Amino acid sequence: MSRWQELTGGTSGDEYAARFAALARSGKDVHGEARFCAALVPAGARVLDAGCGTGRVAIRLAELGYDCVGVDLDDSMLDVARAHAPELPWFRADLAQFDPALLGIAADFDLVVAAGNVFPLLAAGTEAAVVKRLAGALRPGGLLVAGFGLDAAHLPVPPGIRLPEYDASCAAAGLALVDRFATWDAEAYDGGGYAVSVHRASP
Template structure:
């Protein structure tokens, strides 16, 4: 039995949480805010026409941008409301409801491997803590041998960066590059955000 994610615990406690999150990003997009920083980062390191897995895709802003510049994108999120919004706002990618701890895309008719897996938007901190290593292992399992995983999340969310590095190693991933932002600033001991570019160990 897989633990319920922290995200879905929030949704169960507040049934309006998902819609609030969706509308927040729709409002930011309408206001002209730049919501594509993570996606530009991934696009810059991807070969043209790459196969990209958006793990914890939410309402689709990252995967939607990547599809718009020519990549083949599959997005997975545990929250059906977010997947419905992704489908509506960002047609093109294949959006799927699914738990990352149980991720088995070939069983759903989706070919692998992926060139890049991206997990932006603090996804790692919304997982049930007991599933983190399993999620990282599942992401590794869907990755090409020369592929990379890009994961970003902030400090102060009850998931220490050091623990994440240990979990990544247990999941078969090793750091290629550590940054403190999606705009390529170096990671230091004082950084309050981590962007980890990982490769198969």
């Protein structure tokens, strides 16, 4: 069972969506992840939102002209995504066993994004397998972007994967570190408790 399932019971889709809706109404920017990704690849690029949750990132990128696919294991989150954007392809899958071919989609994404603490909330011990699966969904030269907390202040669960472990998993999957930031606004990484990492597949 994933840490996310242990934390939420797989029933928090509506609550999660309501929280972000309230943030948006208050004037908070809730599209930093989509804006970050849009700066990396041009409109029209294929984007996989891995651990898409309620679809916030994929839906915004689709609005900006990207060809988006969302994948998540939590039915309650996917129900919200499908309600808000029924025209987009949403798939239920465990990222540790993610196989685009089994879902009938091409494994040639220009960018895969894992936002919202996806990696720290995976089932313990599956992180390297997930990196390998996501790397396998990229076209040559494609990008894997992952943002996640590294300490208790940035996570709802005890810290799990560390950056050296994540980088090692990426290297083993044929991905090279391109850049690392402290926020989705591309602030320079300073060794703090949150990191957004960009890795590239071999051309």
